[in-house]
Amino acid sequence: MSNKIVKNLSSLRFTIVLISLLGLMFAIGLWVPQIKLVKGLYLVWQKNSPNLVAFLDLFGLTTIYTSPITVTLWAFFFLNLSLVIWQRIPLVRHRISLSEKLITAPERGAGYPFNRTFLLPKGMGGEQVIQQLRKRRFTVLGDGTSFYAVKNRLSPVAFLIFHLSFFLILLGGLISVYTEFIGYLDLAQGETFNGEPGRYNAVPIPKIPPIGSLPTASFTVKSIVPRVVHNTPTGISVMLLDAAGQSHEVDINVPYKTDHASFVFKHLGVAPLFELKDASGSTLAESYLKLDVLKGRPDRFSLGGFNFTATFYPDYVLDNGKRATRSMEFNNPIFFISVERDGKKLGEGLVPKNGSLLFAGYRLEMRDMPFWVRFYVVKQRGLSILYLGFALATVGVIWRLLFYKREILGAVRETDGAPSLLIAGRSEYYKKLAEDEFLELFEKITGKPVER
Amino acid sequence: MAFWEVIFYWVTLVIYSLAAGGFIYSFVFKNPRVLPKITALVGAGFVAHTAIILARFYATGHLPWSGHYEYVLMGGWFIIAGTLFVAWQNKSLVGLAVGTVPLVIIMMGYGYMQNPGLTPMAASLKTVWLYIHVYFAWISFSAYALAMAAGVLFLLKSKSDQLPVPNPAYEKYPSLDRLDELIFRYVVFGFITDTIMICAGAIWAKDLWGSYWAWDPVETWSLISWLIYGITIHLRVTFKWREKRLAWLAVAAMSTVIICFFGVNLVVDTSLHIFQVR
Numbered sequence: 001m002s003n004k005i006v007k008n009l010s011s012l013r014f015t016i017v018l019i020s021l022l023g024l025m026f027a028i029g030l031w032v033p034q035i036k037l038v039k040g041l042y043l044v045w046q047k048n049s050p051n052l053v054a055f056l057d058l059f060g061l062t063t064i065y066t067s068p069i070t071v072t073l074w075a076f077f078f079l080n081l082s083l084v085i086w087q088r089i090p091l092v093r094h095r096i097s098l099s100e101k102l103i104t105a106p107e108r109g110a111g112y113p114f115n116r117t118f119l120l121p122k123g124m125g126g127e128q129v130i131q132q133l134r135k136r137r138f139t140v141l142g143d144g145t146s147f148y149a150v151k152n153r154l155s156p157v158a159f160l161i162f163h164l165s166f167f168l169i170l171l172g173g174l175i176s177v178y179t180e181f182i183g184y185l186d187l188a189q190g191e192t193f194n195g196e197p198g199r200y201n202a203v204p205i206p207k208i209p210p211i212g213s214l215p216t217a218s219f220t221v222k223s224i225v226p227r228v229v230h231n232t233p234t235g236i237s238v239m240l241l242d243a244a245g246q247s248h249e250v251d252i253n254v255p256y257k258t259d260h261a262s263f264v265f266k267h268l269g270v271a272p273l274f275e276l277k278d279a280s281g282s283t284l285a286e287s288y289l290k291l292d293v294l295k296g297r298p299d300r301f302s303l304g305g306f307n308f309t310a311t312f313y314p315d316y317v318l319d320n321g322k323r324a325t326r327s328m329e330f331n332n333p334i335f336f337i338s339v340e341r342d343g344k345k346l347g348e349g350l351v352p353k354n355g356s357l358l359f360a361g362y363r364l365e366m367r368d369m370p371f372w373v374r375f376y377v378v379k380q381r382g383l384s385i386l387y388l389g390f391a392l393a394t395v396g397v398i399w400r401l402l403f404y405k406r407e408i409l410g411a412v413r414e415t416d417g418a419p420s421l422l423i424a425g426r427s428e429y430y431k432k433l434a435e436d437e438f439l440e441l442f443e444k445i446t447g448k449p450v451e452r
Numbered sequence: 453m454a455f456w457e458v459i460f461y462w463v464t465l466v467i468y469s470l471a472a473g474g475f476i477y478s479f480v481f482k483n484p485r486v487l488p489k490i491t492a493l494v495g496a497g498f499v500a501h502t503a504i505i506l507a508r509f510y511a512t513g514h515l516p517w518s519g520h521y522e523y524v525l526m527g528g529w530f531i532i533a534g535t536l537f538v539a540w541q542n543k544s545l546v547g548l549a550v551g552t553v554p555l556v557i558i559m560m561g562y563g564y565m566q567n568p569g570l571t572p573m574a575a576s577l578k579t580v581w582l583y584i585h586v587y588f589a590w591i592s593f594s595a596y597a598l599a600m601a602a603g604v605l606f607l608l609k610s611k612s613d614q615l616p617v618p619n620p621a622y623e624k625y626p627s628l629d630r631l632d633e634l635i636f637r638y639v640v641f642g643f644i645t646d647t648i649m650i651c652a653g654a655i656w657a658k659d660l661w662g663s664y665w666a667w668d669p670v671e672t673w674s675l676i677s678w679l680i681y682g683i684t685i686h687l688r689v690t691f692k693w694r695e696k697r698l699a700w701l702a703v704a705a706m707s708t709v710i711i712c713f714f715g716v717n718l719v720v721d722t723s724l725h726i727f728q729v730r
Binding site: 012015016019020022023026027029030034037065173182227229230231232233234235236251252253254255262264266376378383386387390391393394397398401402429430431432433436 | 570571572573574575576578579581627629630632633634636637640643644647648651654655656658659660661662663664665666667669672673675676679680682683685686687689690691716
């Protein structure tokens with residue numbers, strides 16, 4: 001009974017069933033809104049079809065990639081893979097072994113579908129043929145009268161490498177999940193960060209690792225310069241100065257890396273310095289404010305007891321009497337600000353850099369307009385194992401599928417007084433295409449065209 | 453679109469359409485003699501196709517890598533390049549164009565209706581990983597397209613062979629045995645480049661988005677597609693799936709690649725693989 005279970009669990013049929021089911025689960029994940037990926041959509045859907053969503057929630061189909069069903073499938077997949085690899089090891093060892101027993105007469109070579117006789121030119125014997133085969137990276141056993149030649153003998157090892165790489169990817173993935181810290185960090189130009197946990201944004205809540213620690217980093221944001229060309233963001237240069245006095249430039253695709261952590265640029269905002277003055281010109285309040293206004297949405301802030309709503313136009317223009325932006329380029333950056341207190345609107349107007357808004361005897365001045373950035377901070381261990389897995393998967397798949405094994409049995413015989421070469425050949429994966437390859441090979445070796 | 457780009461776009465489409473018509477003529481009227489001329493026509497179309505890319509490169513300063521229009525432009529180029537390359541290597545494979553040329557025409561027609569505007573290179577695309585990831589993506593797409601085309605040819609030829617008088621138009625093409633092995637060979641080549649594409653994409657994603665795998669819809673589809681071709685290889689090697697079953701599988705599996713490249717972003721707008729950042 002247990003043998004039967006092991007046999008089924010280790011069968012390739014089971015592998016294919018598991019891969020198909022995993023593929024199906026991934027496909028379902030594309031149709032069923034996933035809480036962690038598209039939360040907004042999920043909530044709307046839940047509101048409209050509460051019973052259906054409750055049913056899907058029950059089976060974990062709204063968190064499908066980590067649902068018990070998917071995890072079980074993965075567990076079976078790796079169990080199956082382990083058993084398949086374990087069973088294949090003796091087979092691989094057998095297939096890469098070299099012994100004199102492999103030298104058989106081509107006429108009796110069972111399992112060698114390609115059979116052909118080539119006339120050898122004058123002066124060419126079996127030894128020269130072997131020499132030519134060795135030149136073409138064949139390993140040859142035997143002598144000029146009878147030989148066995150094999151190319152890419154170790155190719156079956158690549159099967160093990162490719163499939164073992166999955167375990168490295170799994171290991172690297174698991175280590176990275178369990179040591180993962182994720183947090184968002186908003187920093188304006190001039191601000192310093194010393195790794196304080198409280199500086200990470202509360203929403204979304206930072207993901208604290210079950211194992212491991214928070215990133216230790218210390219730096220000051222020296223400058224933030226966004227680049228927009230023809231309305232397309234083409235880059236952002238965020239200069240950081242670390243505690244050791246070393247400069248680091250962060251850009252899109254170029255995170256700041258330290259202590260197994262990456263500070264990835266995620267979002268850009270404007271951090272204007274507003275100063276509120278009374279009628280006598282005395283400063284009542286002043287502050288740099290991180291406003292999230294770059295996608296055309298207004299943002300709010302409070303200063304000196306007043307509530308302000310700010311809309312930002314990076315390239316301000318009056319279009320048919322309406323406020324608009326010509327592009328995303330920062331050619332004419334202007335805020336439109338409205339101010340209210342206790343629900344009563346007190347004034348509104350345009351405020352460019354070094355400009356001001358007058359309302360109810362007060363004056364709001366914008367003295368500076370730097371930027372702020374949001375970093376996606378992620379710390380993970382195990383990435384090197386994961387990348388090693390990727391590298392081995394790539395090497396394994398190339399080696400196994402491109403450098404596959406070809407075997408040749410050869411013997412030199414006398415036919416009508418002339419020496420001729422008898423060949424039996426076989427190749428992994430291919431039969432007809434291997435025939436073409438063998439014909440071409442021996443045409444080149446013997447220098448005589450062959451009838452096809 | 454740049455001025456010369458528009459001109460060459462239409463020239464290319466017209467030439468490819470004429471070539472596709474030529475292939476249909478060759479099959480319907482059982483005339484294999486016109487095949488070298490049609491292949492030359494595809495070659496001329498390829499030159500015009502290259503000119504579109506150059507004109508666009510001249511106008512934007514970068515190769516077309518982003519947005520659906522640019523996807524089809526480069527993708528189509530790689531498919532036709534692959535088709536011509538195999539035809540050049542082996543004259544009997546000119547017929548693969550019967551599957552690939554119509555596919556490229558449809559792709560280009562679709563691309564034209566998308567976003568052909570000239571844009572500078574978005575910041576997210578400025579990395580060496582783009583070239584590795586996208587280059588291997590297009591090679592795998594091209595290889596899978598050739599596998600599909602070999603599958604189509606296999607199915608057509610096997611149907612013709614069952615007739616009392618087989619269509620002579622198929623005589624110039626490889627035997628069914630060879631076509632069967634070619635399907636597998638192209639699938640294998642596609643699978644290798646697909647693997648490199650996914651690995652390179654994951655490494656790029658770590659620097660761009662902070663996560664090597666985020667279950668993004670395009671990412672997920674590419675994994676599904678990779679798994680399906682992985683199954684195809686296992687079915688062929690271990691379960692000896694051959695001939696018609698393998699041909700149908702190669703044709704059907706191509707749909708997952710098309711969905712991955714073009715379909716996902718039509719259905720969902722949450723993919724991170726929308727690089728025309730505005």
